[in-house]
Amino acid sequence: MDRIVIALTMANGARIRPVCRTGDCTWRGCAWENRWSAERERADHRLDHLTSQTRPYTEVWDDSCAPGGYVCDRCGMPVESEPCPEHAPAEAVNA
Ligand SMILES: [Zn+2]
Ligand SMILES: [Zn+2]
Structure with a gap:
């Protein structure tokens, strides 16, 4: 199982954008004006990874x-x- 790594990176105009570095995931979040929103989106995506490991077979x-x-x-x-x-x-x- 890959360790879940989601970095907060600086985007244009001093915005903060979460970027996933987990395994081969290519997810990138929105460029947020405040860190709190970026952290919230990052938490949401982390949850996606946690739940996808137990999602049903398709x-x-x-x-x-x-x-x-x-x-x-x-x-x-x-x-x-x-x-x-x-x-x-x-x-x-x-x-
Ligand atoms: Zn991801
Ligand atoms: Zn299989």
Whole structure:
């Protein structure tokens, strides 16, 4: 699990913008006029990371290799014929 790192950076006009440096996350917040708003947005995004680690398994469309297909959103395993054995809930695998 990646450590959650969200930096507060200076943006144009002495504004403060939170920028996520967690793993491969590319999230950037708004440029805020006051530090308090930036800190609040940073806290919100930190929560996104915390909750995303426990979010339910989903299958997402991946067209990176033609003709495309549904893959596990956690590990990229193709799930066209059967659910991901590692990340699908037990009910889905046994169905
Ligand atoms: Zn992030
Ligand atoms: Zn998986």
